[in-house]
Amino acid sequence: MADLLGKDYAPPDIYGKVTGRAKYAEDFRRDGMLFCRLLKSPMPHCRVRGVDATAALAMDGVVAILRADEVPEQAGPANNILTDEPHFVGEPILAVAAVTETIAQDAIDAIVLDLEPLPFCVDPLESLRPGGPNARTDGNTVVSGEVQERKWTEEDFAAAGEGQLPMGEPGTEWSYGDIDAGFAEASIILDETFVTAGTSHHSMEPRTAMAYWENGKCYLHASTQSQSFVHPGIAAYIGIEPEDLVYIAEYCGGGFGSKGGPYPLLSIPAHMSRKVQKPVLMRISRSEEYFLGSARPGFQGRIKMGFRDDGRITAIDVYIVQENGPNQGGGDMNAAASAISIVYTPLNMRYRGMSVLTNTPPRGAQRGPGQNQMATAVEPLLDKAAKQLGLDQVAIRHINAPTHESLYGSNRSGITSAYMREALEQGAERFGWEERRARSGERNGSKVRGVGVGQAFHSAGASGFDGLVVLTPEGKLNIHSGVGNLGTYSYSTTSRVAAEVLKCDWENCEIVRGDSSRGLPWTLGQFGSNTSFTMTRTNFAAANDAVRKLKEIAARRLGGSASDYDIGNETVFARGNPGRRLTYAQAAQAAIEIGGEYSGHEVPDDINALTRRAVAGLAGTGLIGVARDNLPQTGMVPALAAGFIEIELDMETGGIEILDYLGVADCGTVLHPQGLSTQIKGGGVMGFGMAISERHVYDRHWGLPAAVGFYQAKPLSYLDVPSEMDWHAVDEPDPNNPVGSKGIGEPVMGCSAAALLCAISDALGGHYFNRIPVMADMIINVASERSQSHGPLQVNTQ
Amino acid sequence: MVGFVKSVRGGDGNDSPKLAPDVPPAAKRPQSVSAETSRYLFAVVRSRYTAYHASSASDGSRDVSEMDSSDSPGTTVAFATTHSSWSRRDFIKGVIASGVSVSGMSYFGAGCTTPLPAQTGGVERLLSLTVNGQVRRVDVLPGETLAMTLRYKLGLTGTKLGCDRGECGACTVLIDDVNYYSCSTLTHRVRDREITTVEGLESPDGTLHPVQQAFVDELGPQCGFCTSGQVMSAVALLRANPNPTRQEAREAMAGNLCRCGAYDHYLNGVMRAVSEA
């Protein structure tokens, strides 16, 4: 074997990043390129009754205005491209193209809108009240893709009790076991209301896009995490067939879920370019990224948990009201409930959820969508229970942790592997948990120590996608990757599986990617912690297809049967007679000559149309290995992570110093240690921000967002996080993956957020905020025994 | 189709704007009543504010009385509701009922803007910039930032715009070896200075700068969008202080955000560059 897996290496795209040669969407130029800017809604909900653009169009250098009725209308509550009924502040109403951006903005300033304000809402509970405002004219919730109106009764609200979440009729629910019996069996029961903020993604690269048309095809440069997966959707937004789109996304400057799938905004320059017959660049600004980018859905929730004396959870009854933005939004609440079922394996469980529309930015997946909110809500409560039961924080997690036999979600489906107990054990050992726990509560002047442990989960793998490799007559292995480049290097590391199977020198391999015209297979997108599992399988499948073809070609050319041959040193040779051999270069040349499936002129029936087109473009260039991943998958693939933290909290200033952090991953076999390290630590940093700093604030009266710049929204920087962090992996193979791998990107964030929140509560002697983010003001209020400024269920305050 | 299109002046030889035929004639265009409606909106707020600060609201009261006399008849019905127990829903219904529209531009008051002056009175627009050791002649607008000049005039797109507000550091460049946010530096300011961008760090033979190599070795970048700026701040640090402690490095890098959270790996890279330089 090439022995590539489990080793550190320099991924090919890293050189472009350190030299500045890496080209992101805003780095492309075309002759005659125009600039396009957006006129965005100043109101949270309104109807555009008229647009007077006379003065704008009269300006020198203004070329065109694009209106909502010129772009494909999106059905129901889908995110719009442009709209005449904006549902949030900053939703694009129209676009202006001009020879400079300044002129485009001047034109926008000169456009007079006739707007009719409509009712709006930035708090789900307000919308659920009888007579409460709806975020959309046709309702306040989305059920099966359709907008409906749901209201709870006055009795529902009255029954909740002070500061507790009312629980009216849910939009969705499921259960297993018998929760009443479960609670009856419990020694202690917690019943807690919580709020999690719906924070922005803060990707460093705003969602800029540039488009032009040539020979009937649209060329689009944009910022997406995924490549092939977004292709059909983008084509649909532009209103063309997928084969008429050339999509270039070699680099993505951060997405964190917000650029995982296709999004409508990136089609605006394509539409404008078609209209003006010139290339169009649409730069998106930082404030626009906050206005119209994306955000994680927020939760207002209530959870009732029953514990036995030994800490085992007998029952969980959870209700989540999801703040979902104005459109289709995310499925976070359902994912959150499923996460509970696997992270805490409650013996009995019920979930009820109600997703409510608000006039805030469109919501969508953000790193650990649902699972991470849940981790921040539940983990501190485990500590609360542990304290009451006299148990260690690690112990109460250990007894409830999933094993290989645990079942997942409402379907009670099986899982492929779970090493959470090992993660907790090894993490506690490596972190020196016992010793640090003994220091908990120690005072040093105004500072007090706190320790915490947190856990998180995300499903981490899928199957059934396509792999594609080409052995060229020059003897190179081209590994075609359609997954995208989110920045984790997993596109590259998973490609190394193909090199490993084909026993190729890595220096002799090229990863072909980033541009749909280069022949890229259909795969899942780069999101959901799935790449490591999914793409190792597709590359394994395609490489094995190439191995089979190598052997068959050798048998044709050199005699005998395919089973007589083996591969090594980039040759295919007869076992027992290594001199009878073809180099890969010779085999590739032979494949071209033989044709058929060997040269890509015939393809398997079960591959996707997009892969089929990719192969058609490559046919005759070498030996084509192409296959759908038909390897068995026997269950949900859990990525699990645990975080351990020690902090010093200043009771006088609310300041938090993170002294040490250790993240531990159950991600199967480790393929790229350095890559895993940076995921664990980077996820850790993002989790810290989720726990204590990242803000989503709205003025309820005007529906205005307060956090539209980095300094207002507050992602963390160097001085806010430990200078050095530690990581560890359980490193046990997942049986459903040919190289033992599972994903990990998402839970490594949730576990750090949870651990930090637990440590804050620990330092405060067991005060539980039941809310994120926990900011300095909240800590100061607790330390000085003052009430909090926000109500217990209030959202968008912090 | 309601859209508008016209030719680019001088672009295709046709200098006269041609409006699409479906543009509504002026008489039929919606009448903007922005002045009245924006006053109306703010009258609402003022009156609420007055009530809230009843004890010390002499200014607020005066404003409201002024509004009463100048407000248009079309809004008086809705306005009356503001004196009673007012809520947002009432207000919106009131607006809808009275048929008042609001100008998008004046919803929260437009900032003052001035048109582009016919000519620039101060600086000479054509200037020489020394970038990465090369002198480049370039036509620069008075308000142009260095990031824009580098990216859009000189083709140096390694310098990234993450926020264009001097917050994120993706645009960091060196000016006489000191790190600055190029998005917030006027190009006219750096005429006589040595500008170094990420493109200017490699040796002529393509050898990476020690910081770049160390960032590769330590897997510093994730998505890579902040990386150019991280590299430049690290280089600035090492030029000023070739032997920093990790804490000094951390403080020197604190103006460069990384949403991927790769701070630990970047710092490892800086310290590796220190030890290998």
Add this chain to the structure above:
Amino acid sequence: MMKDMMSGFELYQPADVDDAIQLIDRYGNRGWKLAGGYDSLDWFKNRGKGPEAVIDLEGLDALKGIRETTDGVEIGALTTLTEVERSPLLRDRYGLLADAARRVASPQIRNAGTLGGNLSQDTRCWYYRYGVDCYRAGGNTCYAAAPEAMNREHALFGASRCVAVTPSDTAPALVALDAEMVVRNARGERVIPAADFFMEPSVDIQRMTVLDPDDLLTAIRLPASWAGADFYFEKVADRKSWDFALVSVAAAFRTSGAQIDEASIVCGAVQCIPRRLHDVEVLISGRTRNEETAALAGAEAIRGAEPLDYNHFKIPLMENLVKRAVRG
């Protein structure tokens, strides 16, 4: 709402202070003085400000540098925050100011940002920055004090139609040091005590300082009176870099043994101007610098605080910071 593209303006880059004064005089309130420029360009890009002419002060070398005078130190208004932070002279004798400068934003901003610019910067009330037509923007209301407003960062004291706070880290230090501002215009030069330099909204709601449009802040003088005193500076913010104070404290003490002879204590981010705590200073003069005195000082500091809906945490925070300053 932010606009993201600057409007055009004329740019002047005088190399001589007299030329600069002339230009400033010529353009008056149609002109804009550009120092470090980071906040100015933010305003221009948002189109919240649209001057006809920008007078770039960067070339005024006469206004840069730190020098000893017969009675203290004079700092040119265009001296960068990095220079202020690193100056051996300031670190040795006016460490309070160096410490405050060190907590400003980020290294890149301190490399460009000037002491004069940091002092004169506009408030960060998010409504005002968003571009609403509030009192401060020339309108007729305050959004931040309205019943449902989000005002976590706003004022505890001195609200008068506007509840915004001073965002400057160096301003409280300079007020505490009894600094003087040297201001020039076409008619001459005047010297303004730091305590009188900042503008209360009750006097002029649209300005943060007493500087008129035709004024140029040329220097900041630090009198010898506080040189080498015991200093305390602390800024509490949500992030440790690139953030504005929730509350800050800058204090100077003259002591004889454990006894406080004289104190100067100023808080930032609790009022529209740096809040000098004269009553606290009087109260603790002559007392022993200990926990008990610190507690007295803290309690006195917050007397009269009038919190808004989301900022009452600033009361204990301010109390604690004053205690910490006095405690030493």
